[in-house]
Amino acid sequence: MNELTEAGTLHCANCATPLEGEFCHHCGQSVHSVLKPVHHMLEDGMDMFLHVDGRIFHTLPPLLTKPGFLTLEYFSGRRQRYVAPFRLMFVLCLLAFFAFHLAVDVVVNKRATARTGGGENTFAQARTAQEVQTKLAESLGALEVTRKTVPTVALPGIDAAENKLREQANMRLTELGKAPARASSAAADDVAGPDRPVHLTSKMDHQIVHVAWLPQFMNERLDLYVHRMLANIKEAFDDENPEARQLARERLITGVFAVLPQAMVVMIPIFALLLKLFYVFKRRLYMEHLIVALHSHAFLFLALLLVTVIGMLSTWLRPHLAWTGHALGYLQGAVLLWMPVYLLAMQKRIYHQRWPMTVVKYWFVGWCYFWLLSTVLGLALVLGAGH
Template sequence: MNELIEAGKLHCANCGTPLEGEFCHHCGQSVHSVLKPVHHMLEDGMDMFLHVDGRIFHTVPPLFTRPGFLTLEYFGGRRQRYVAPFRLMFVLCLLAFFAFHLAVDWGVEQAESNMIQAQLVTRADAFADDDTASEVRNDLRERLRGLATARHALPAGMTGALETNERTLRRLANERLAALGAAPLPADFGATVAARPATTGAEGATAEDNERPKVDVSWLPGFANQRLTHLVGNVLTNVHDAFDQASTRDKRRAARARMITGVFSLLPQAMVVMIPVFALLLKLFYVFKRRLYMEHLIVALHSHAFLFLSLLLFGLVTLLAGWLEPHAAWASAGLGYAGSALLLWMPVYLLIMQKRIYHQGWPMTLLKYWCIGWCYFWLLLAVVAVVMLLGAGH
């Protein structure tokens, strides 16, 4: 008679607990060894990628088109087929700010190119309407007076653009005088907007360095005042280098790149901090619903994930519209309308989401939606202002 022999059970190599599946129910360690051939590692990587990819396909469409659906699914315990809320929000946050970084860089380059072209057109025909030498001199004198007036309204480090304009105006005036057969201008003709000479102080610093503000808050420690002084100095230097037309174009680009990169490197961190604040606002305004703070945090994560997805799409649409504008204006205009529709869908989506999750009537939902939005707007504005200040001092 054949006897049934009980097969030996596998035990967890980490804690020794008998295993009932592929993972230890006591410590969570997998039964599979990490010491395996390379082709098995590639197979596991592809399996992980396809698994996450499938979850993305189940997560992103309802996130964008069905307000509150993912949150209600999460509350109902149906979570396996969807990307986790924090991971979803964080990935979309990084992608959105990356797209906006590209859009801002492109917009700044386009604005600078358009400004340069406009300045060249204006300067080229500055004295074209002057028919006599006296009209050219009077026109130049008035323009130089305007530059001299503007010079007093600018800080010491911003007068380079005025000097460039003065030299250009004098050159164009001399060219017009030569075309009219008149004598060129004397070297000291008209008012001058030359910058003040950089004098040296007692410690060898220039006048510009001596005029920079030094932060000295009495109740702050010395190292904090030093850091703030250094930050303010960096902000002034970056702003000066970015907008001083007397600087080289590469120097202006480098300064703008420093500021933009500094801002966009801090924005994702700031938004991660703002999400618990938004959840706290939901907790305060829906305190009688007796929901846990964790539930409000899930609502905040899905709300911000939708916002970042919308901003990502808006940034991509803006870039595509700008690229198509010289080639197909009609397609660019259509994408512009699509971008406007995205911006309109964002507040509507959040309102519908709030109504579906908290199950209150429309009057109370609208009132709380407005109050939460008003509070969050000013908090977000303050945080963005701090981020821009810190980013400009990068």
């Protein structure tokens, strides 16, 4: 009567391995079935969402305030409660450049509005119908170039700009007592001429870029980018055509910011190699230096994101509450000062060297990284401005 009966052993439905928990230790499949009521699926989704949020809350505060803490935690094996280094760096990189892109667009648009006097007619300076037609054709040609480079979601804005240009041209022709303008996009291409970026090819009369050890197709590609960049820059500072100037500046900004995240991803393994060279006697693996580089850049992107957001918030609040604008300005300066101090303290905490040697290596690593970063950013500017 008092015999004990062995409970049945659960087996994994995927590989039939005996289970000792909620997950199979052989294939990793969960013991829970996916065939469940909808309210259970919603509960699981909320649990996963809160779990991710929990990792963010555990990751961002020490990343910002504790130099080297996340890296040492990762080396110690305590990784589950924190966001993975590469994912953390990449997400913060995208957010930082997105916010910075918005800030630059706001500044450029304000300057353009101040320079053109708000809603001033683009064709107000035209004295004859021919000048109106020429300016309209040039502006439509610039719009066609932009139309081929922007994503599909931005096309309605291009159409609205085109309609606005035609309305302004017709208003000016009416003032001059002439017939409405009917410049087509094809005519705009003809008037725009070979100086427009859309007509540029690497088969030009003069070649700017030629590197002897590069293949011919790479030289042609680089030369094409340089010609487009010069044409975009020339158009971006053309005072005779405000609409084309504004579109060229938007092309330059969008192109550069589209390339910057990839450029920073390239810089991270190079920075890890620098750390490997300067700390070669520490006998650390390259992967350890790579994790240091990822956390360092994640902090820099987080700091850049904070500086940009604080600056935008200060600009917004200053006209209404002047004291908040000044307070946010001091906070922005504090974040900027904290960036080099943080990186120095992080280097000291991770590599465990005396302060004099840490400062010397910090200076040399920073000097080498500055020139490497300048080179990579220069190439990124050429590629971005060549769109």
